[in-house]
Amino acid sequence: MEFCDDCGSMMKTEGDMWLCSSCGAEKARSAESEEMAVTTQGQESSEVVDTSEVDxxxxxxxxxxxxxxxxxxxxxxxxxxxxxxxxxxxxxFTCTECEHKWREDDH
Structure with missing residues (x-):
């Protein structure tokens, strides 16, 4: 992923260039820096953990x-x-008594 130096927007690849769709700025792609980038491709997806038998x-x-x-x-x-x-x-949250589960979001 690359961010535009001019406006800070996320850039997209187009051939050998990074292109900013917001302001039109262009930047040459670097194989060396892209090799160091971390991706989620090939990583295992997380699974639900069963805690029913946990003390x-x-x-x-x-x-x-x-x-x-x-x-x-x-x-x-x-x-x-x-x-x-x-x-x-x-x-x-998980209740310590009845094990009811709920969640809270800030609004």
């Missing part, structure tokens, strides 16, 4: 979140970036 002590951190199902005041939590990088992370 409570090994589940991770807890917080004082109120379960919408049973009213318990404690939940395990995990934060993940599932939207654009300029938006806040999504918080995933």
């Amino acid at each position: 409570v002590e090994d589940m991770g951190p807890t917080t004082g979140a109120r379960c919408p199902e049973c009213g318990n005041e404690r939940a395990f939590y995990e934060m993940k970036q599932i939207r654009a990088a300029d938006e806040s992370e999504t918080r995933f």
Whole structure:
């Protein structure tokens, strides 16, 4: 991926050049720098992890979140970036009592 030096927009490849579709700037492609780039091509996709047989002590951190199902005041939590990088992370909760799962997003 390459960003335009003039306007900061993401550039696209066109033959041996990088082309900015916003301002029209062009930049020569470099095989050396593209070789160092990290891609997701060929990487394994993540899978759902089954935590049903994990001991409570090994589940991770807890917080004082109120379960919408049973009213318990404690939940395990995990934060993940599932939207654009300029938006806040999504918080995933699992009740320590009834194991109900829910999520919270900033709006």
